[in-house]
Amino acid sequence: MxxxxxxxxxxxxxxxxxxxxxxxxxxxxxxxxxxxxxxxxxxxxxxxxxxxxxxxxxxxxxxxxxxxxxxxxxxxxxxxxxxxxxxxxxxxxxxxxxxxxxxxxxxxxxxxxxxxxxxxxxxxxxxxSRRFIQVLKPVQVAMGDSFGELRPYASGFRAEIEINFTNPQIGRQIYALDLSPETFRREVSRARTFGCMSDVARLWSAGFSLGASFENTVVFDETRLLNPEGLRFADECARHKVLDAIGDLALAGLPLLGAYRSVRGGHKLNHAVLTSLLADRSAWRVVEAETARRVRSHAELGSGMVGGMVAPAFGPDVS
CATH class of the missing domain: 3.30.230.20 (lpxc deacetylase, domain 1)
Incomplete structure (x- = not known):
């Protein structure tokens, strides 16, 4: 390739x-x-x-x-x-x-x-050539006790996710990932969605989680994990939030060159930070990967960018 x-x-x-x-x-x-x-x-x-x-x-x-x-x-x-x-x-x-x-x-x-x-x-x-959205300056969003930020990052895309649940079986977890096909496959692709038994009745009455089961959801009560097979990772919940963030930020339309930090976030916060970035035309630009012939003469990006190099393609005033 x-x-x-x-x-x-x-x-x-x-x-x-x-x-x-x-x-x-x-x-x-x-x-x-x-x-x-x-x-x-x-x-x-x-x-x-x-x-x-x-x-x-x-x-x-x-x-x-x-x-x-x-x-x-x-x-x-x-x-x-x-x-x-x-x-x-x-x-x-x-x-x-x-x-x-x-x-x-x-x-x-x-x-x-x-x-x-x-x-x-x-x-x-x-x-x-592959194109990217390069984050040029920090963009931050706060929602109550939740906080999200996209900031410049020189080595591809990085996700830094912190969760903090009142359920003591989940609690506070932090996970960070520098994205590449290898790290995605190995570190987060198998991390499953999760929930608490105490929320089931409320979700069902609202029309959510009607297809949830122990085959597709990690479930906790206040004292233990209910899935008999156990966790795939000790911090599986935080890793799944990284997985969600990668998916939600894919809606940028192009791969991001930047770091995303989220505290107590979810889909709503992920979307709010992304839309805030895209709305600020001074906060990003589109850059284009150069051919492999020029790899040796430029600073290398992370492996998540498949070894490509970047050069400005057009400014942030063009979508």
Whole structure:
């Protein structure tokens, strides 16, 4: 694969499961997309007409417990964050995501099934240079006791996530990750979504978590972990929040060059920080990867950028 080139999938791969909130059976297929397409969801309709939505920040229509993308006619696809995290985490730039239901399947609660689908489909480089959004100055958002920030970072993309739950079985956890396909696969792709038994009745009455089970959710009560198989990581909850953040920030439309810090955050805060960055045209610029021939003469980016180099492509006043 050529350094600094955009990537897409070689072929299609399909996963099937149920939605964690709707409990609706759904089939999702990831496949190739053209240069500069980004991530595009195509939802098949019962009336034979498809609905298409580009996975970008301005397509977000809800952030309560999941990231929901839609258009002027309403929601198109819910719980988009895990498949988006897998695509961005594995270094994919362009992909079509076809889905026949209202919600991305939860699978085992992590991004592992989507990583496996990417492995099955294969990754190919494309003819155009990869582009990035480079953070030029800090952008911060505070929401009550939650805080989020995007700041400049010289070595690719980094996520620093702190959670602090009153449930003593979760408590305070901190996890940081410098993103590359290798670290994503090894450190966070298998981290599962989680919840507390004390919240179940409230969520069900509000129409959420109808498809949740011990097969797709890590569940705690006040005294213990209820999943008989145990945790995959001692800090699995914090790692899953990193996974969510990678997926939510994929809605920038291009890979980010910057560091994201979140304290007591979630989908709503992730989206607010990203939209605040994009709204401030002095806070970012688009940069373009140069060809591998020039790697030796420039400062190297982190491995998450597939070894590419960056040079300004156009200023922040052009979207």
């Amino acid at each position: 050529k350094f600094g080139r955009q990537t897409t999938l070689r072929a299609q791969a399909t996963v099937t499961g149920v939605g964690v909130h709707t409990a609706t059976p759904v089939s999702l297929t990831i496949g190739p997309a053209p240069v500069d397409a980004g991530f595009i969801f195509v939802r098949s309709g019962t009336d034979g007409r498809d609905r298409e939505v580009h996975a970008k920040a301005d397509a977000v229509v809800a952030t309560q417990l999941a990231t929901v993308l839609g258009d002027r006619n309403g929601p198109v696809v819910s719980t988009a964050e895990h498949v988006l995290a897998a695509l961005r985490g594995m270094g994919i730039d362009n992909a079509m995501i076809e889905i026949d239901g209202p919600e991305v399947p939860i699978m085992d609660g992590s991004a592992a099934a989507f990583v496996s689908a990417i492995d099955q489909a294969g990754i190919v480089s494309q003819s155009a």
